Amino acid sequence: MKKIEHIGIAVNDLKTASNTYEKLLNSLVYKVEEVLTEGVTTAFLQNGPNKIELLEATSADSPIAKFIAKRGEGIHHIAFEVDDIKAEMERLKKEGFIMLNDEPKLGADNKLVCFVHPKGVNGVLIELCQEIGSL
Numbered sequence: 467m468k469k470i471e472h473i474g475i476a477v478n479d480l481k482t483a484s485n486t487y488e489k490l491l492n493s494l495v496y497k498v499e500e501v502l503t504e505g506v507t508t509a510f511l512q513n514g515p516n517k518i519e520l521l522e523a524t525s526a527d528s529p530i531a532k533f534i535a536k537r538g539e540g541i542h543h544i545a546f547e548v549d550d551i552k553a554e555m556e557r558l559k560k561e562g563f564i565m566l567n568d569e570p571k572l573g574a575d576n577k578l579v580c581f582v583h584p585k586g587v588n589g590v591l592i593e594l595c596q597e598i599g600s601l
């Protein structure tokens with residue numbers, strides 16, 4: 467795995483949170499995108515080599531809505547950049563990690579993504595992401 471690509475933060479209200487993080491990082495949201503497959507709207511801010519992804523649920527059965535209901539707002543996942551998502555998924559499966567999806571899927575920000583179950587990673591949801599342009 468390469469660098470941390472972004473940290474995902476579950477928020478109740480994307481507009482309010484965007485405003486807060488724009489002030490915090492002194493940088494503007496550069497992309498707002500709805501990810502239908504995940505039931506979320508995301509907003510991205512760049513911070514040096516990393517990004518912050520703010521996630522707001524678009525429906526009550528969205529994983530973000532469930533997360534917030536259970537744990538409140540806060541850090542939802544850490545995403546690592548990978549060169550070859552399929553190879554990395556295979557490697558992690560062999561190491562005994564539980565993948566939340568069998569195949570990479572289309573995520574926000576022009577990425578193929580997959581998630582590793584937090585159960586095997588000390589309670590942290592891990593996302594792997596590969597830039598689609600690099601396929």
Ligand code: ZN
Nearest residue numbers: 474519545593
């Ligand atoms: Zn993410």
